[in-house]
Structures are given as structure tokens and as C-alpha cells.
Amino acid sequence: MVRRAPREDSRQDAPGVSAPKTTAAGNAAVSSIAEEVVGKLGVKRSALTLLSLNQKKGFDCPGCAWPDPDHRHTFEFCENGVKAVAEEATPRRVDVEFFAEHPVSELAERTDYWLGQQGRLTEPMLLEAGGTHYRPVSWSEAFSVIAEELAAMSSPHEAVFYTSGRTSNEAAFAYQLFARKLGTNNLPDCSNMCHESSGAALSETIGIGKGSVLLDDLYQSDLIVICGQNPGTNHPRMLSALERAKREGARIVSVNPLPEAGLQEFLNPQRPGSYIGKGTELADRFLQLRLGGDQALFAALGSLLLAAEDKVPGAVLDRPFLDEHTTGFAAYAEHVRSLDRDEVLRATGVPWSQIEELAEEFISAKSAVVCWAMGITQHRDAVATIREFVNVLLLQGNIGRPGAGVCPVRGHSNVQGDRTMGIWEKMPDQWLDRLGAEFDFQPPREHGLDTVDTIRAMRDGKIRVFMGMGGNFVRATPDSDLTESALRSCALTVQVSTKLNRSHTVTGRRALILPTLGRTEKDTTGGQEQVVSVEDSMGVVHGSRGKLRPASSQLRSEVGIVCGLAERVLGSDDVDWCAMAGDYAVIRDHIEAVVPGFTDYNARVAVPGGFVLPHGPRDSRTFSTPDGKAHLTVNVLRPLEIPEGRLLLQTIRSHDQFNTTIYGLDDRYRGISNGRRVVFVNPGDLHDLGIADASYVDLVSEWRDGDRRAERFRVVSYPTAKGCAAAYFPETNVLVPLDSVAETSNTPTSKAIVVRLEPVP
Ligand SMILES: Nc1nc2c(c(=O)[nH]1)N[C@H]1C(S)=C(S)[C@@H](COP(=O)(O)OP(=O)(O)OC[C@H]3O[C@@H](n4cnc5c(=O)[nH]c(N)nc54)[C@H](O)[C@@H]3O)O[C@H]1N2
Numbered sequence: 001m002v003r004r005a006p007r008e009d010s011r012q013d014a015p016g017v018s019a020p021k022t023t024a025a026g027n028a029a030v031s032s033i034a035e036e037v038v039g040k041l042g043v044k045r046s047a048l049t050l051l052s053l054n055q056k057k058g059f060d061c062p063g064c065a066w067p068d069p070d071h072r073h074t075f076e077f078c079e080n081g082v083k084a085v086a087e088e089a090t091p092r093r094v095d096v097e098f099f100a101e102h103p104v105s106e107l108a109e110r111t112d113y114w115l116g117q118q119g120r121l122t123e124p125m126l127l128e129a130g131g132t133h134y135r136p137v138s139w140s141e142a143f144s145v146i147a148e149e150l151a152a153m154s155s156p157h158e159a160v161f162y163t164s165g166r167t168s169n170e171a172a173f174a175y176q177l178f179a180r181k182l183g184t185n186n187l188p189d190c191s192n193m194c195h196e197s198s199g200a201a202l203s204e205t206i207g208i209g210k211g212s213v214l215l216d217d218l219y220q221s222d223l224i225v226i227c228g229q230n231p232g233t234n235h236p237r238m239l240s241a242l243e244r245a246k247r248e249g250a251r252i253v254s255v256n257p258l259p260e261a262g263l264q265e266f267l268n269p270q271r272p273g274s275y276i277g278k279g280t281e282l283a284d285r286f287l288q289l290r291l292g293g294d295q296a297l298f299a300a301l302g303s304l305l306l307a308a309e310d311k312v313p314g315a316v317l318d319r320p321f322l323d324e325h326t327t328g329f330a331a332y333a334e335h336v337r338s339l340d341r342d343e344v345l346r347a348t349g350v351p352w353s354q355i356e357e358l359a360e361e362f363i364s365a366k367s368a369v370v371c372w373a374m375g376i377t378q379h380r381d382a383v384a385t386i387r388e389f390v391n392v393l394l395l396q397g398n399i400g401r402p403g404a405g406v407c408p409v410r411g412h413s414n415v416q417g418d419r420t421m422g423i424w425e426k427m428p429d430q431w432l433d434r435l436g437a438e439f440d441f442q443p444p445r446e447h448g449l450d451t452v453d454t455i456r457a458m459r460d461g462k463i464r465v466f467m468g469m470g471g472n473f474v475r476a477t478p479d480s481d482l483t484e485s486a487l488r489s490c491a492l493t494v495q496v497s498t499k500l501n502r503s504h505t506v507t508g509r510r511a512l513i514l515p516t517l518g519r520t521e522k523d524t525t526g527g528q529e530q531v532v533s534v535e536d537s538m539g540v541v542h543g544s545r546g547k548l549r550p551a552s553s554q555l556r557s558e559v560g561i562v563c564g565l566a567e568r569v570l571g572s573d574d575v576d577w578c579a580m581a582g583d584y585a586v587i588r589d590h591i592e593a594v595v596p597g598f599t600d601y602n603a604r605v606a607v608p609g610g611f612v613l614p615h616g617p618r619d620s621r622t623f624s625t626p627d628g629k630a631h632l633t634v635n636v637l638r639p640l641e642i643p644e645g646r647l648l649l650q651t652i653r654s655h656d657q658f659n660t661t662i663y664g665l666d667d668r669y670r671g672i673s674n675g676r677r678v679v680f681v682n683p684g685d686l687h688d689l690g691i692a693d694a695s696y697v698d699l700v701s702e703w704r705d706g707d708r709r710a711e712r713f714r715v716v717s718y719p720t721a722k723g724c725a726a727a728y729f730p731e732t733n734v735l736v737p738l739d740s741v742a743e744t745s746n747t748p749t750s751k752a753i754v755v756r757l758e759p760v761p
């Protein structure tokens with residue numbers, strides 16, 4: 001399989017390269033914000049947009065899921081949140097003339113960057129079977145096409161309903177109801193590629209798949225360990241929280257193969273005082289470990305905590321907590337006591353003395369939080385790794401008390417809320433019982449397809465209709481060539497989208513684009529101004545009100561689309577689709593009846609700042625596992641075997657992208673400008689491999705079914721951990737084998753692909 005760069009990508013493989021930065025945010029970020037917004041939106045629209053962002057009566061930032069502090073500055077936003085907003089609020093339009101001008105075959109040759117730059121989608125478009133161009137259709141005709149294809153299925157399981165993580169609670173709830181009324185749990189989502197491993201490990205060990213800390217816990221914590229996360233780029237507002245935590249006495253540790261800017265030094269753009277002079281050095285300690293080394297690291301930490309307890313009994317472990325609230329201690333202790341130090345060194349590449357120092361940090365801290373993101377979840381042993389985080393925290397009773405806990409940092413702004421609303425291919429029976437009772441039907445019980453299994457089912461010709469509620473399925477998923485041909489085997493692909501992307505160009509026999517309102521836009525569905533709600537990474541639910549004039553008068557809200565479609569397909573027999581679309585408060589009443597924790601939903605969502613969902617372990621050390629206890633677990637170490645002359649490649653985000661949306665071609669903090677086809681390699685590895693810095697290579701991934709190739713990447717000598725290379729996604733998704741997935745969670749191993757570098761002229 002060979003993947004050539006699209007033609008205009010030649011510009012992207014001759015990047016400028018300079019030394020990486022250590023400082024994030026601050027002045028550079030502020031001027032970049034001004035440039036970004038005023039350049040794209042004009043002065044007036046910029047002011048309205050920014051003044052509404054993350055304000056108590058404004059809209060939730062579509063950037064990331066980091067929570068808003070209680071006492072917001074006039075501007076609680078960050079450079080990358082502003083880019084996300086500017087991308088949505090762009091004055092550029094993809095209209096009927098655009099589609100008449102550009103055949104789909106031509107659009108399929110364009111880069112992600114070019115497609116995104118074309119602007120907002122404006123009206124429903126249909127690609128007929130055998131057609132060369134999309135043509136405009138009415139909403140009614142679009143719904144008829146979908147209804148016709150759904151009616152032609154021999155089983156409801158031939159339809160798949162994907163969700164990205166920007167969809168509001170209200171739209172997500174209506175969408176899953178539609179799928180389940182139709183008779184299927186085929187509800188894959190971006191979480192399957194994101195924090196699925198976190199949900200799996202946390203549900204098993206503490207009884208709930210969500211993080212157990214609130215912002216106040218970070219402020220009160222003694223020790224915050226950040227593993228596998230690059231907040232300077234992906235959660236910049238987290239840096240303000242870390243800065244405050246640090247001022248209040250926290251120690252901060254970064255565990256990462258890359259020395260990421262921001263954790264090293266931070267200039268707070270929200271506090272003008274901090275522009276002067278140096279910023280705050282956030283991380284007190286940096287452990288540069290190998291890709292996938294975290295499981296071994298935390299097993300080693302556990303063994304060191306036990307050894308310290310042996311020396312001074314009662315000084316380290318929280319015995320009363322372990323006795324009262326946990327099971328599995330004895331087996332766990334026996335397991336980590338027999339840990340092989342050489343194996344830990346091989347897996348982590350971190351000297352034992354540094355691990356001992358980190359263990360000392362845990363021992364002397366009164367409370368500790370572990371934060372993590374994609375550097376942890378997208379590995380084969382991700383679930384085992386997160387269970388190992390839980391083990392270390394449980395030993396010291398660091399769950400369910402102030403300043404302590406687990407903190408998986410979510411990505412998409414409402415990805416956590418979508419799950420709470422039932423967007424999951426395997427919702428528990430109890431939840432389905434309540435859904436069935438509220439709407440008087442029997443929801444399907446058979447588990448549905450997740451993202452990877454959806455691709456397998458399409459490949460095997462088992463899927464007739466694919467619908468995407470947002471996102472960019474074909475680019476976000478692994479094994480691009482295989483996934484593209486899998487999607488082409490569908491009879492119909494439907495994308496509900498704000499902006500043009502590659503998923504509109506790689507289609508089933510027929511394809512629909514349904515343009516929708518973004519988070520920033522005023523939603524007047526049913527003739528009244530509607531409010532939606534979202535849940536952040538810490539389980540806080542709050543309202544979001546768009547302020548801007550919609551990009552086109554033909555856009556419909558996601559709720560409007562789902563309810564309109566459901567009514568067409570299912571009739572208005574027993575579900576009040578029309579009432580739901582006319583007033584989202586009706587949907588919230590249904591949610592209140594089905595989803596625990598949403599009592600008085602409508603009243604509480606109207607309160608500025610919203611409300612916090614209950615969380616047993618955090619609130620009362622209640623663990624809803626089968627035995628009511630938190631579980632220490634035994635996790636066998638299985639080091640990855642990297643053949644001689646090969647590197648382990650991780651696929652990451654640049655500072656100028658939101659997942660598959662490419663804002664620009666720079667990665668300022670890593671010193672890259674005007675290009676994306678770069679591969680970061682340790683200078684020692686370059687020396688060993690005999691490859692020169694600044695030369696060009698093909699990246700060839702080796703898997704049991706053969707090689708996959710991404711062509712022509714510029715080599716950048718970079719201080720990444722030895723043996724561990726990095727390049728940007730989605731250009732490298734072609735290298736991720738579909739079957740290379742995390743145990744249990746089925747998440748693609750996007751952070752660990754065995755590659756060889758083949759020099760090219
Ligand atoms: N501006 C912007 N914001 C975003 C996004 C975006 O694309 N752009 N995406 C959003 C989404 S959906 C998500 S999920 C989050 C993603 O947020 P991140 O997880 O920060 O995103 P990545 O770029 O994938 O970075 C992974 C980090 O983990 C490190 N890492 C990789 N493997 C390992 C490992 O084995 N061990 C350790 N300890 N570290 C490792 C990498 O070096 C890198 O620093 O951000 C969200 N916010």
C-alpha cells in the first residue's frame with residue numbers, strides 16, 4: 001500500500017526548522033490570537049465572538065473539554081480556543097457554485113488544510129450514484145434518501161451512527177434514541193479512538209469511567225503528575241490551573257518522551273503582570289521516558305512505595321483506606337515486589353534513581369493527582385497502564401479526598417457529555433431499561449459496533465448506511481487506505497458537518513452533506529432561541545448559547561436534523577420528535593427521567609456555571625463495582641519488541657490543528673514552520689541509522705500483514721526519547737494497522753507504530 005502526498009502538499013514537505021521553544025502562551029500567543037481573529041473575522045465580529053467565549057451567558061468553547069474556573073476573567077480563552085472559534089466563524093462559504101466547480105474526484109486530491117480553508121457549508125448536498133458532483137437538495141429530499149436506504153436494509157445493524165465530540169447533550173440524546181428506536185446499538189464515537197481506555201480501566205477499578213477531581217482539587221494538590229499530555233497546545237487553559245496550583249504549593253511532574261513547551265515554562269496570557277520577565281517554570285521534574293513505558297514506571301513506583309512502608313510501617317500507605325475501601329492488595333503487592341528492575345529500565349529508559357526520586361515525591365505529598373491524555377490511552381497496554389495509575393493512587397488513599405484523584409483530560413468539548421447521554425455501543429442494561437421505560441419500547445440489547453469494528457464490518461460488506469454526527473471519520477481513523485475502501489462499500493454515507501473535510505470526498509454509492517449550526521451560532525429552531533448543554537472533563541454540566549448569525553439561513557441545528565429525520569423514518573407515533581425540536585427543554589425533561597444525576601435539569605442548567613454531576617468515589621468514596629470496593633489489580637508487563645534498526649513512532653498534534661482540522665502549517669513550540677510532513681528523531685538514533693538530519697525518508701510501518709508507507713518526510717533531529725520518533729496525524733494514519741489496537745478498549749495504537757525509515761532522494 002502506498003500513500004502519496006496530495007499534489008499541493010509539496011509545500012508542506014519543505015518546512016522551516018528552528019530550535020524548539022520551552023515557553024508556551026504569553027505575548028507570542030496573544031499577538032497570534034489578535035492576528036488569527038481579526039484577520040479571519042474582521043474587527044466587529046471578533047469582539048462579539050471573543051466576548052461571548054466561555055462567558056456564563058455565552059457559548060462553550062468548541063476547543064477542548066477543560067473546565068471553566070468559577071470566577072472567570074473577562075476573557076477565559078486561549079490561543080487555540082480562539083483558532084477553533086475563528087475556524088467556525090469564518091466568513092468564507094462553500095456554496096452551490098463551489099460544488100458545481102469542483103468535481104468530487106478533484107476534492108479528493110486536496111489536502112485537509114485546503115479543504116478546511118474553503119469555509120462553511122451552506123446547504124444540503126447530494127451526490128447521486130455514479131455522480132461526479134454534489135448537487136443541492138432540499139432537506140425533505142435529503143431525509144427521503146436516508147429513509148429509503150434505511151428501509152432497504154435487511155437488519156437495523158446494517159446502519160452505523162458515528163458521533164464526534166462536539167455534539168450537545170440534547171442532540172446526542174435524540175440521536176442515540178433514534179438509533180435505538182431503529183433497533184441498533186451501532187453508536188461508535190471519537191471516544192473509541194480517544195479515552196476509551198480510560199473509561200475501561202476506571203470503570204473496572206473504581207466503578208465509574210470518569211475522572212475524580214474538580215479544579216479545586218488541582219489547586220489543593222501537593223503533587224500533580226502529568227503523563228502523556230501536551231497541554232501547552234491541546235489544553236492551554238490547563239496551564240493557568242497548573243500555575244495556580246503551583247502558587248499554592250503543588251509540585252508538578254511531566255512524564256513524556258518529548259520535552260513539551262508550556263510544562264517547562266509558562267507565561268499566563270490572562271494575567272498581564274506575567275508578561276514581564278520570565279514565566280513560571282511549571283514542571284519541577286521531567287521524566288523523559290520511552291513510548292509505552294508508563295506501565296512499568298508506575299509498577300516501579302508501587303514497588304518503591306511498598307518498600308518504603310516496609311522500612312517505616314505506617315508512614316506511606318493509607319492502611320485504613322485500603323482495608324475499608326479496596327480489594328486486591330495482597331496479590332498486587334506480591335506482584336510488584338517481584339518486579340525486575342532491568343525490565344523497568346528497558347521499558348522506560350529512565351534511570352532507577354529518577355524513579356526513586358519520583359517515588360519520594362509521592363511519599364512526601366499529602367495528596368496527589370495523576371493527569372493523562374492520548375500518550376497513555378493509545379497504546380496496546382493502555383488499560384493496564386491506567387489500572388497501574390489507580391494502584392499507586394489507592395495505596396496512599398489518593399482517591400475521594402481533597403487534592404487527590406484520577407484526571408483523564410478529555411479532548412473534544414462535549415465528548416464526556418455524549419457518553420453520559422448514551423452515545424456508546426455498549427450502554428449498560430439498567431440505562432437501557434430506563435430509556436425503554438421513558439419511551440415505551442424495547443431498546444436493543446446486543447452490543448453495537450465501535451469505531452474499529454465498524455471499519456471491519458464495512459470492509460466485510462455488512463454496512464449499508466453510515467451516518468456521521470460531526471467529525472471526519474475517514475481521516476480520524478487508522479489504516480487510511482483500508483478505511484477508505486471500506487467506506488466506499490456503503491450504499492449511503494451521510495455527514496452532518498459544519499465544514500468541508502475528506503469524509504465528504506470518500507463516499508458510499510450515494511452521499512449526503514447535511515450542513516449544521518456550530519456552537520458559536522444562534523440557534524432559533526422552532527422559532528425560539530434555544531440553549532444547549534455540555535459536560536466538561538470534570539463532570540460539570542452547563543448551558544451554551546450561540547451568539548453569531550448562522551453561516552447560512554439553510555442550516556439546521558443538530559437537534560433539528562435528528563428529530564426531522566427520525567420523524568420521517570419512524571413516524572411521530574410514540575416519540576414527540578416535533579416537540580423536542582421545538583423546545584430543547586422537552587429533551588432535557590426526558591434526559592432527567594433517563595440519566596442519573598440530572599434532577600431538575602432545566603432549572604439547574606439555567607444557573608450560570610451549571611452543576612456538578614455526582615461521582616461516587618469523589619463524593620463519598622462509594623465504588624459501584626460488583627463488590628462495592630475499589631480494586632487494586634495485577635498487570636503483567638509485556639515489553640514491546642522493537643526489531644533492530646526500527647523505531648517506535650507516535651502520531652501527535654501540531655500547535656496548528658484540531659484533530660483533522662488543520663489551522664495552519666506551523667508548529668511554533670516545536671520550531672516547525674510552513675510544513676507538516678516532518679518526522680522528529682533522536683540524534684543518537686539518526687547516528688545509529690546513518691540518516692542525516694534534514695534528509696528525506698519514507699516512513700514504512702511493519703505489521704504482520706505487510707508494510708504500509710507514508711512518503712517523503714523531512715527528518716528533524718529532535719530531543720525525543722531514544723528509539724521513539726514522532727510525526728503528525730492525520731498524515732500518518734495510513735501507517736496505523738487496523739488490527740493494532742489496545743487490549744480491552746479496542747483503541748487504535750496511534751502512539752506506538754513500529755517503523756523503519758527509508759531514505760529517499
Ligand atoms: N489545539 C488543539 N486542542 C486539542 C486538540 C487538537 O487537536 N488541537 N485535540 C483535542 C482532543 S480530541 C484530544 S483527545 C486532546 C489530545 O491532547 P494530547 O493527548 O495532549 O494530544 P497529542 O498531541 O496526541 O499528545 C500526546 C502527548 O503524549 C505524549 N506521549 C506519547 N506517547 C507517550 C507515552 O507512551 N508515555 C507518555 N508519558 N507520554 C506519551 C506525546 O509526546 C505528547 O506530548 O486534545 C484536545 N484539544
Ligand SMILES: Nc1nc2c(c(=O)[nH]1)N[C@H]1C(S)=C(S)[C@@H](COP(=O)(O)OP(=O)(O)OC[C@H]3O[C@@H](n4cnc5c(=O)[nH]c(N)nc54)[C@H](O)[C@@H]3O)O[C@H]1N2
Binds near residue numbers: 163475498519652
Ligand atoms: N493517528 C492518530 N489518529 C487519531 C488520533 C491521534 O492522536 N493519532 N486522535 C484520535 C482522537 S483523540 C480523536 S477525538 C479523533 C477525532 O475524530 P473526529 O472527532 O471524527 O474528528 P475531528 O477532526 O475533530 O472532526 C472535524 C470535523 O467536524 C466537523 N464539525 C466541527 N464542529 C462541528 C459541530 O459543531 N457539529 C457538527 N456536526 N460537525 C462539526 C467539521 O466538519 C470538521 O471537519 O481522532 C483520533 N485519531
Ligand SMILES: [Mo]
Binds near residue numbers: 194410411
Ligand atoms: Mo480525542
